[in-house]
Amino acid sequence: MTDPDFLNSVPGPSVELSDFDASGPQRFFNRELSWLSFNWRVLESAENPDAPLLERVRFLSISGSNLDEFFTVRVAGLRGLKRAGVTKPSADGMTPAEQLERIDADARALMLRQQECWATLKDLMRDANIEVVGINDLSKVDVERLEQVFMDQVFPVLTPLAIDPAHPFPFIPNAGFAMALQLRRVSDGAPLEALLPVPNQVNRFIRLEGGRPGTIRFLPLEGLLELFLTRLFPGYETAGLCTFRVLRDSDLEVEEEAEDLVREFESALKRRRRGEVIRLKISMNAPTDLRAMIIEELHANADEVIELDGIIGISDLSELVIDDHPDMLWKKYKPRTPERVQDFEGDIFAAIKQKDMLLHHPYESFDTVVRFVQQAAHDPDVVAIKQTLYRTSKNSPIVAALCEAAEDGKSVTALVELKARFDEAANIRLSRQLERAGAQVVYGFIDWKTHAKMSTVVRREGKDLVTYSHFGTGNYHPITANFYTDLSLMTCDKALGRDATRVFNYVSGYAKPEMLENLHVSPHSLKSHIIDSLDVEIEHAKAGRPAAAWFKCNSLIEPEVIDAMYRASQAGVRIDMVIRGICGIRPGITGLSENIRVKSVVGRFLEHSRIACFGNGHGLPSDQARVYISSADLMGRNLNRRVETLVEIKNPTVHAQIIHQVMAANLADEANSWVLDANGDFSRPGAIDGGKAFSCHDFFMRNPSLSGRGRGGSDDAPLLTKLRLSGGQ
Template sequence: MIDADFLNSPVPSPVDLPDIDPAGPSRFYNRELSWLGFNWRVLEEAENTAVPLLERLRFLSISATNLDEFYTVRVAGLRELAKAGKTKPAADGLSPAEQLVRINEDARQLMAHQQTVLGDLRRLMQDAGIAILSRDDLTDDDRDYLGDVFLHKVFPVLSPLAIDPAHPFPFIPNLGFSLALQLERRRDRRPLQALLPIPHQIDRFVPLPSADGQSRFLPLEELVMVHLERLFPGYRDTGSCTFRVLRDSDLEVEEEAEDLVREFETALKRRRRGEVVRLKISSGAPAHLKSVIMRELRVEGDEVIEVDGLIGISALSELVLDNRPDLLWPRFVPRIPERVQDHEGDLFAAIRQKDMLLHHPYETFDMVVRFLQQAARDPDVVAIKQTLYRTSKNSPIVEALCEAAEEGKSVTALVELKARFDEAANIQQSRRLERAGAHVVYGFVDWKTHAKISSVVRREGDNLVTYSHFGTGNYHPITARIYTDLSFFTCDAELGRDATRVFNYLSGYAQPERLENLSISPLSMKKDLIRMIGAEADFARAGRPAQIWAKMNSIIEPDIIDALYAAGQAGVKIDLVVRGICGLRPGIKGLSPNIRIKSIVGRFLEHSRIVCFGNGYGLPSNGARVFFSSADWMGRNLSRRVETLVECKTQTVKDQIVRQIMAANLHDQAQSWVMQPDGHFLRAEVPEGTVAFNCHRFFMENPSLSGRGSAGASDVPRLTHDPQAG
């Protein structure tokens, strides 16, 4: 049982920050600095001794991958604005140039700390029997073994490139990693400059045999340096460095493009050749070599990061070894909902019994796959409609849709080509679907379709019944193992009609005149949210209980933030769980006196979007209004994307969201960070002598309410405090 008292604990006294103007831009915290703050929290999990050692290494790798993407997209965009002389400030008042200065200062500190953390982890890994070697650590036996590895597994794919008037500086693609060499011919000391791109098709870390059961690895660039003579016979090394390039990876697509798929294929090629936004180069690089690289890549000094350590930390994910379970999280097998088992795996029968909400990854995503597989093979199913934003390479979802189309069912797939970094994969999936006979549409050129909807129309007697699935995450079975998301299954006729109207809007641009139980962006979601936030403020002014709980990845939309500020000032108690970016400043006198914000960073990546309104009864209560959504509270989600906001009306589903999911998130201490009025986060304090509550562990150990079958839900932990009941 979760103790309910913490949910009604008093909000800490607001602080007075005279530099914050409640009516000025300083009331918002900068988006980019907030994102960097999130990545600091990710990196600090790599230092958390409560996390298994190789999982700490994974967090370090994730922090590096995150930072790469941040630079290739967000920083690249700010850089273009600054170069064009644009001075229009962001919501917080900072111009693009001012933001770049602060970003680079913070990011340099972050990258330096990554190397410090790596040094600590390498020592701990060494003690645990996992060693990352340098070429100086190799024995004669190692060199003999590596000679064969190099000759047969590396040498065939290497392309040494001389740099001289006859061989101009080659193109280095985005994320390209290379060795730069100063060489000297032995017979006459003639100099030669050369580049050696390190192919990404080969693992970055080469395993070495060990007689004592230890795991030993040599970075690929070190292996290449050991065998440099084979690549440049007759030359010796007089100086070298490694460097890695990040390029502008944002896409620009012509709005009037006649063939959207072909236009995106062209844009993807442009991305590969985008301008360099950051050059990471090993410290101590020969001055002339460094100068040549900077000149040829056209980078300025503030775009160069000298690294005293390993370049390309993201590749450390290769060393998260499956054969060391003692250094990983304990194995967790997602549950199959009991109700589905009661119906012998028949998803349609389980849904007919009652609406069902699955909480991934604790309940298996296989149920979503099975839903579509069952639809594909059911002779009574006549039509399937599906949105696809991200999915896996060999997607069982796409496989099921292809099977359904080949069986003669009407299949419509909305494939979002603008899913960042998945564009190429989505183009391939769309062509595969078309070959199977599915209708493939791409939605709007101006707006991404980020809504997660699946609609199955089934003939039952003389009627057609629509079974709908709405989700907060992607139809991606791989990420569903680590992302916390919600999957809602229903055969509610109103939601079925709403889903059909949304698909008609996506495929035929036919804007729905009305939706019965659904709100969508960019048409109505933002104004509906602001209206409900305002209604909660009216309850507070009328002296009734007034509360808002929300869980998001990001909150930066200014109008939503201002509505929350106004509600808090009216007396609404607001608790927000925001994993990543947050532009709202909590706990400031005169601005946000009743707002608390926390972030959860742990074993699973928090991804579900939820909002609960007390509706005059407070939280938790049976009278609350409960929603889940595909949308974060960002300008792009509410104004430039097609998103869904679904209200849950089945009591067990509402209880699951309010009394289990949100209650546990708000109660979590073990993985929580509390946002301060100045925008920074501090780890949640754990009272001395108590065991920190861990919401991820709670969800792993306890079944979800709406998935219970004949066993019933009476023994499932949930909050029992109900303000409605007095």
């Protein structure tokens, strides 16, 4: 590791940009282009030769699914604005039309690079005896075996459709994949145009039996369909074909005054399936008239069509990430159970009672949070449970525990967010499940999403009622908790218990919470507290005291917050940030942001935790700093139109864990990092050095969290110090 002291190093030289207006829209990067930049970093992770081969395939797949969602939501919204004649520019000065033009150029380049990456990975996989073959590579035995697979597993779910005046072009749903055909009747040469929509329940890659020993082979689904077209269209031969995939507008518009919110969302989900076409991907060299027919029938514009020479549906490559070759995957990692929980033989309440715990997922198991709710459901001394649910897994153990608690007569309140994009249907189902069990289900505000991650358990202990609270930076989702890095604060601090109760009462009763003690809530006080805290650092800088701030989040785009950071930088406040995705701030500009540094960490795990630290007159790192964790990213929607929490960390051990461990390692990381410059370009801080560069993910897998250590833990030296002494190893 070349620079383990990233967080204390002097910022690089600032740059002077010609014709730059520090007070104009140029001071912001465009949100959408910044997101595309993030997805380029995901794609570059697929090109990283130090990553295991199949993990590179996984990164490529993720870049594909990310891009699909970007088009169906963000690009769809911009197209809607353009169609409505909206010309008002965004904060960065670009109109919807200008943004769409830039997005289209960048996204097309990204998709072509994805195909190049796939060609490289495909060759590497073949060298490693994992082959993706075409129909010309099949033996007679292969074809015989595949015919059985086709008839048993694919044929029953296919519906071949002739296209003529009596059979109009069918509706192709969002993300729908289909094969278009030009056929000719063998008996008389009569032409027929046909369509073969492929249900998404069918695997995209068919694993072949036989072949060379030690070799695994896959045939893409479109190859299987082409191989057996005569079974679907007997008496016809193929004159031409192509494949295509449709992306549609998936952004929901819900009537704000809907009297029955649940019913409104059920109808909105049906409307989503018929959203307008946003992107049409079609295979290269499609027959001209067939291509024209598809474009016309789908009402797609020319700028919405892209021809691809390669695989359509990059996201489907995830099916090739198989377990047969563990040497081509990340080494298996089993999340730790905190030592203190083990000391108390799994009694979560006893462990929390001794001292606050901060769990760092996925390094510490999310099962501890699940068991917290399960233990509450089974504990006869527990009288009440309150829980927010924004996203969770199918057959969620947390929902099951809440139902069990309600059926057992405990007071259970579940705050379910119906507007969690793409999880609306699942949340409607779980809310009804909870209601049937006897839980009180609250849907929150019509105008604002409730994105806060909280649960409280009220337990009778002697003559007292003790509130145990959980505050998280991520969702109550046991599946994503295996690869999202998030923080879980578990505490029985009385002030935080009162604060959490006030927020629950706010969402259920609409009465704005007053007298919050250690909590700030958006859309009321969270943003203003962040800005006020930066202003405090400015005053420290002016007084000649150390002044610094650290931030870690997924996105930074809120103009008022960015401007507050610029003011702080101009006053001499040192600001270091780890922003995984969208970033609207321009670091390193003379006279504006020379004291601001921004990096993005993209690696084995998806960085998701949100942290804010302020030096409080002592600089950073410091035991006197003010430290917060949050459910909110620094975006307009989170700070102005959602219910979010910002929790101040008062416990000394948890405080040290965030400062000296979580933030220190993220700031020191090189292996998974890109550094942002004033022009919007990202570069690696050092060459990818055969896996030798310091990785914060590897570091966290090796080192237990400070606050979760049990009686056996005796070395309390801050891990920041260990990091420096070891050179990051």
